[in-house]
Amino acid sequence: MDAFSEELMRSVEDDDQVEASIGCGPEIHLPWLSQHLQNTVSHGHKGINFAQTTSICLNFIQEALLKHQWQRASEFLQHYFQALEDFNSQKRQVALQNIWKLGSAILYHHPKSNVETFNAFADRMKNIGVQNYLKISLQHALYLLHKGMVEEAYRNLNQAESWRYGEMSASQEKIIKLIQAYRGLLDYYTWSKKRTELSKFDMDGFATSAATQDMHSYFRQASVNLHEIIKIPGVWDPFVKSYVEMLEFYGDQDGARQVLTDYAYDNNFPSNPNAHIYLYKFLKKEKAPEDKLISVLKILHQIVPSHKIMLEFHMLLRKSKKEEHQKLGLEVLFAVLDFSGCTENITAWKYLAKYLKQIMMEKHLNWVQEGWSSRKDWWPTFHFSYYLAKKNWKENKILALEKAFTSGILLGKGCKYFMYVSKQGHKVQKKSIKTMKKFVMKHNILDSEEL
Incomplete structure (x- = not known):
């Protein structure tokens, strides 16, 4: 052997x-x-x-x-x-x-x-292996949560938090804080359940001060641990959302706003699109000034230009009286449609077609040329091929019309996508096609070009 x-x-x-x-x-x-x-x-x-x-x-x-x-x-x-x-x-x-x-x-x-x-x-x-006790305890608790065993997971976290072996290392202290944070998240979960139950009692007039106090005790337990973890640089989305929800419930709008602002703008934290989304939604709910909303979404646009909220961002920019915002509104749409997952987003194409028409009528041709210059080598194949014209017309005629209108402005009436759609003459779209052809004949930024 x-x-x-x-x-x-x-x-x-x-x-x-x-x-x-x-x-x-x-x-x-x-x-x-x-x-x-x-x-x-x-x-x-x-x-x-x-x-x-x-x-x-x-x-x-x-x-x-x-x-x-x-x-x-x-x-x-x-x-x-x-x-x-x-x-x-x-x-x-x-x-x-x-x-x-x-x-x-x-x-x-x-x-x-x-x-x-x-x-x-x-x-x-x-x-x-005692050195791995804390890590394994945390992962064990997460397994129990996945199985819906919340009380067992909570007990597991409690045991881990009280565990000590020799001198606590820096890495173990971090895990302890994470364990405490997850325990805080479970306290929030219990608080949320009790809030729902209490709201039903309130409707029937049976709410008691004892029940209210019981719910508030879970808020205090949760808030201590959640507040501690979100001070450490990292990505703490579920912890931040839970903490903010509780603060809002108790009327601490300033505290909630400060938590979200710090989470989004603290340079010690990693770049996190969700942090800016949470802040934007909070400010929107507060009916904050549009300039403030725009400043938040500008950063999100830089991080994730294809995010669905970018269409809201475009509408905010279009309504702004500042020319720099209106110009950015065009770039936002171009950037959204740069991504393959957005190629058939009919709302984005509708917005682009309508905005291009408005811009051309307002004589801002240079805005279009600036945005188009970095895309003219690949957008024709990516968006406006003959194959896509046939496919889009078959599957969604409204989408095909919006894209054809856009392609006509950007590439001229010789564009194969524009030519195919404009020749279909479908009864329902006849008026739309006629209007589209008339506008494109009068306005386009490039000479006609066969693709």
């Missing part, structure tokens, strides 16, 4: 011990030495050392996971436990993390797995 076989067979000597380690009960049968692994040994892997053994086993597990072969992955994972015997403490730590990540993924998807099995595995993994 070569070294590879010996290393694997050594782990077979005590089936019950490793079965208990992984926390899998009799519901999941885990045979020990798969034929695939034996075949690898028999094909000339002589003198393989301990590190190579575990590395090969890890590759087999990853391959099985990619193919959704959960039972096969669980078999190989049993063998991978031998990596915990490595003399190198750093390698043991990596192996422990791998076992948790792979094992939890297998148990999450294995058809014979259940919550009890996962709980047993998580509890054993916490005790095997």
Whole structure:
């Protein structure tokens, strides 16, 4: 027997011990030495050392996971436990993390797995490696939440928060704050449920001060932890939204606005489109001045120019009396339609066709030329091909008309898209086609060009 076989067979000597380690009960049968692994040994892997053994086993597990072969992955994972015997403490730590990540993924998807099995595995993994106790506890709680077990998840987070082992490292302190934040999120969840219940009681006149006080206690618990986590640079969308909702409910509009403003504009935080969306929606609800709304959406336009709110942004810019805003309104539409996911957005094409007509009538030809110059080499193929003309006309004649009108202005009456649509002469669209052709004949920014 070569070294590879010996290393694997050594782990077979005590089936019950490793079965208990992984926390899998009799519901999941885990045979020990798969034929695939034996075949690898028999094909000339002589003198393989301990590190190579575990590395090969890890590759087999990853391959099985990619193919959704959960039972096969669980078999190989049993063998991978031998990596915990490595003399190198750093390698043991990596192996422990791998076992948790792979094992939890297998148990999450294995058809014979259940919550009890996962709980047993998580509890054993916490005790095997104390350095990973907090991380595993948090991930365990998230698994329980996914299963709808809110109270169990809350208890798990409480236990983790009170856990201490030796001197707390900086990384562990961060995880503790995250655990507290998730506990705050669950407090918010309970607060939200009690608020709904209380609103029903209010309608019937049965609300009590005790019930109101009980709900408020959850607000205090949640707000402390949520307030702490959102001060740390990061992406905290669900925590911020929950905190702001509670502040608004208790009438603290200034506090809610400040939280959203800090979240959107603090340079220490990573760029986050949602932060600007949340602030915009809050200010819109407050009926803030349009200039303030525009300033928020300008940043969102730079980050995600294809976002659906950009159509609202365009309308705000069009209503503005500032010429720079009106010019930006055209660029916003061009930018939206630069993206493949927006090519059939009929609202965007309607807005562009209408705005191009307005701009041409107001003699702002230079705005159109400026926006078109960086797109004239690729938009004709991207939006205005003969194939797309036939497809759009067949599937959505209104879309085809809006695009044809736009193509006629940008490329002239010789554009194949414009020519195809204008020749259809469909009864319902006859008047629209006639109007479109008349306008394009009079206004276009380029000479006619066959595409």
